[in-house]
Amino acid sequence: MIEKLSKKDIRALKFGIIGAVAIILFVFGSAGHKRWTKAKANGAVLRTKLDAIDVDKARQAGLMSIVPVFEMPQVEEEQKFLFRDKLSEQLKRAGIRNKPLQVQPGRKSPQSGYKLLLVKCNATCQFVQVLDFLARLNENPYLVGIEEFKIKCDPKKQGEVELDFTVSTFAI
Amino acid sequence: MGIWQSVVAIINDDNEFKGVELRKQDGAFEILWTRSSEDADVDWRGFAAECGLSVEPTALEGTDSDRMIVAGFNTAGTIFHRTTVPAAGDKEIESIIQLQAETRLPLPPEQIELTWRADQLRDEQMGVTIAVARKEQLQKFVGKVRCFKPAKILLNSEGIVKIWEVFFSGNKDNAVVLSTGSHNTQVCLVEEGRLSNAVVLDIGIEDFSAEVTEEQTETTERFAQDMRSVLDLFGCSNQDELPVFVLSDGSASYVSIVSSLRLAGLNARVATPDINGLMAKSELSDEDIYQYRTPIGLALMAFDAGADELNLFERLYIPMQKVAQRHWLYSPKVTVAIVSIMLVLLAIVSYAVDIAGPSSIEKRLEASVSDVDMNLLVKRQQLIKTVTRERPDLLDLLKVVNESGERGITLTSLSFKKGQPVSISGEASSNDQLSRYEKNLQNAKGIEKVNYTANTNAKSRKITFTMTFDYKNFGRKTARSKS
Secondary structure, three states: OHHHOOHHHHHHHHHHHHHHHHHHHHHHHHHHHHHHHHHHHHHHHHHHHHHHHOOOHHHHHHHHHHOOOOOOOOOHHHHHHHHHHHHHHHHHHHOOOEOOOEEEEOOOOOOOOOEEEEEEEEEEEEHHHHHHHHHHHOOOOOEEEEEEEEEEEOOOOOOEEEEEEEEEEEEO | OOOOOEEEEEEEEOOEEEEEEEEEEOOEEEEEEEEEEOOOOOOHHHHHHHOOOOOOOOOOOOOOOOEEEEEEEOHHHOEEEEEEEEOOOHHHHHHHHHHHHHHHOOOOHHHEEEEEEEEEEEOOEEEEEEEEEEHHHHHHHHHHHHHHOOOEEEEHHHHHHHHHHHHOOOOOOOEEEEEEOOOOEEEEEEEOOEEEEEEEEOOOHHHHHOOOOOOOOHHHHHHHHHHHHHHHHHOOOOOOOOEEEEEOOOOHHHHHHHHHHHHOOOEEEEEOOOOOOEEEOOOOOHHHHHHOHHHHHHHHHHHOOOOOOOOOOOOOOOOOOOOOOOOHHHOHHHHHHHHHHHHHHHHHHHHHHHHHHHHHHHHHHHHHOOHHHHHHHHHHHHHHHHHHHHOOOHHHHHHHHHHHOOOOOEEEEEEEEOOOOEEEEEEEOOHHHHHHHHHHHHHOOOEEEEEEEEEEOOOOOOEEEEEEEEEOOOOOHHHHHHO
16 A cells, blocks of 8 residues: 555655654653653652751851750740740859840841740859850750850959840741 | 675676675685676665675675675776886886776776786896776776675675785796686786786687597687787796696686697696685585685685775775774763763762751760760860960970070069060170070070060179060960961
């Protein structure tokens, strides 16, 4: 039967077959391509999540040395109470008799979705007590960082210092 | 050129086609088959087909890839000439020979083909053997043998000299070798172990057969006379001791030829086959070796890759080279097909991995932590990282500030605030001490941009100072806002 076809017919037939194959490929291929793109996007999101939580041991140890304990932020009122309570406990433990802690609204939070609360503290104490307090400050699970820290000593009063510092915490 | 397993040699001598296939194995030769045809209707193509060679023009190259095919050219119409030339390069010798050929030969240069072979240099002179034949005759021959694509076309007389050397105990450097056929005799002059001249006489063994009992007959006399003329032509007429070897199958006819030559005063002797080192599928007799002496000799020449044969067909026939069969992997089509398949496989695998990967990860995560837990874990980790960047180590700062100062420096205050330089105040005993303190701080890890202002107390002679510096990235507003 093919022998009866002219060269033009055969050429037309070839183009027809190529066109049909192209249509089939386009129909199934575009659906497949969409699925593929979606799967790739899902994969990328998952990989990002995994990268966020999967930190290598050395880096994790580094993080742990700076942030040994951490509690997830609570609503503002609760967080304020928890943080102030823990900070008072740490001051007391260091033997620092401080004036009442003042809670202030903080600057713009470095972490989107969280507020930054500041707690200000004034005290007169021994320098050794300050060192003791600073050494244990990282154990506060609600602490974000020290925003401000001033220490002033009177040469006339041996070992006594005036301490003035502001620490921050996250709140929802 | 590839490595040939065997050689098929075909000749047409005395109007009879003869062919042999010779194989070389472990230094020994083996005749695989012999074939001859006296049928007048058979031509080169027909005989080659009988010998199992492909003679179709469309036959694929390499059909006879394991065996080399050689055609023998009868040198009846070929003129040999011996000359000496001074030591020179190949091009100069070629020019000299062309010039000699033009002056000596009766035909114009365009109607002849010549080839030459130089001997070793002696006394600044070089002996050269020249072979000349009519171009038309050679072209006709090529037309006849082209059908079976011979790899070489060799001169029959060279084949005779070769078999004489190998299987007829030809151990003389200079000799005359007679190869007697049914109706003619090939006379070859061997000098320095190689053919240097050849003539065909039209007296054959059949002419002697009838006269075998009468030694001094007209034929023998004519033969002896012809031989004297040939030796004269060869320039050996005065060399009485020059050995003349008559190749023989051992029959009495050849003895009578030798006798007639001896009577004519020539140093003639019979040379019979010595088939040590020659094997065959069936038992070989001296007659068999003698009958196929020329094709066997040509096959032996073909095996000798370093042989410097006289090639009259150099410009007229370009043989097909044995093309080493390329591996199918080298085919561009196969390569393209493999690459296409690999690409398709790569696409399929990538697709499968991308489709299956996330779902498998999700399944594994679901098995260990819930989606909520997962998000919480991510958030917690991100918060910890943020806190790490926000938390200065003030204990470390106090330690550095304290260790950098030497005895005599008293610090009265320290002030740290994010986004601002750290400021320290105190007293020093001298400017040098203060300067060293600044330098030490500058060299301390995490501290940079150290500046200070100082005043001298007139009463106590103490220097009060205020020093500022950046501690890590906490003093930079831009860095802080970035973090």
